[in-house]
Amino acid sequence: MKKLLLLPLLLLMFSCSSEEAPKDPIVGHWQLWGTMAFPETGEPKEHEANECFKKETMISKNNGELYSVHYYMNEIMEWKLNENATMTYEWTKVSEDIYNLKSVSPGGRDFRFSFPDSNTMWMHNGEPYEVDGVKYESDVRVFKRK
Numbered sequence: 001m002k003k004l005l006l007l008p009l010l011l012l013m014f015s016c017s018s019e020e021a022p023k024d025p026i027v028g029h030w031q032l033w034g035t036m037a038f039p040e041t042g043e044p045k046e047h048e049a050n051e052c053f054k055k056e057t058m059i060s061k062n063n064g065e066l067y068s069v070h071y072y073m074n075e076i077m078e079w080k081l082n083e084n085a086t087m088t089y090e091w092t093k094v095s096e097d098i099y100n101l102k103s104v105s106p107g108g109r110d111f112r113f114s115f116p117d118s119n120t121m122w123m124h125n126g127e128p129y130e131v132d133g134v135k136y137e138s139d140v141r142v143f144k145r146k
Contacts, residue, residue, distance in 0.1 A: 006123040014039055023062055025115045031055040031141035037123065038137040046142070058143060066091050067099060082109055118146040 031084075032055075034048040052071060060066040070085035091113075101111040111137045112124040121143040129136055 024093065025097065025118065026060045026066075026093075026113060026121065027062050028060060029119055029146040030060070031146050033120075033142045033144045036140040036142055038140065040135045040137075055079065057146070060091060064090050066094065086127040121145075 025110055029092055032049055032053055034046060037047070039045070052073070055071050056069060058068045066089040068085075068089065070082040071079045072082045072085075074080050089101045090104060091099050091101050093099055097114045099111075099113040101113070108112040114122045114124065116122065122143040122145065124138050125141060126138045128138060
């Protein structure tokens with residue numbers, strides 16, 4: 001009788017996995033690292049942000065919510081929380097490594113995200129542009145996983 005009770009218990013233990021479902025690449029705590037410039041010809045150029053801009057973060061959850069925190073420099077050269085730019089967004093996956101981000105409040109915008117590796121997130125922003133005769137793709141802000 002004990003063996004008969006033990007068998008269902010063992011089956012139940014092995015059928016339930018302690019592994020979590022894989023999370024989406026956008027989910028996590030991200031910190032601004034810098035920017036990337038992609039000229040039409042030539043190699044991409046990385047620009048590391050200063051320590052104050054590196055305070056900017058994004059926290060993205062499995063439920064589709066993303067919270068971003070931004071800073072600015074005031075008149076006396078102090079970095080302050082930019083409450084107007086600090087917002088909550090909803091993210092949706094469009095295709096592999098491509099996401100849309102919409103502001104929960106009015107006036108939001110769509111952004112595109114891509115992931116060159118599991119610890120790096122690129123936020124594509126804007127349209128192609130030209131500087132000193134060199135054509136570039138849209139601005140790319142680089143975030144690193146915290």
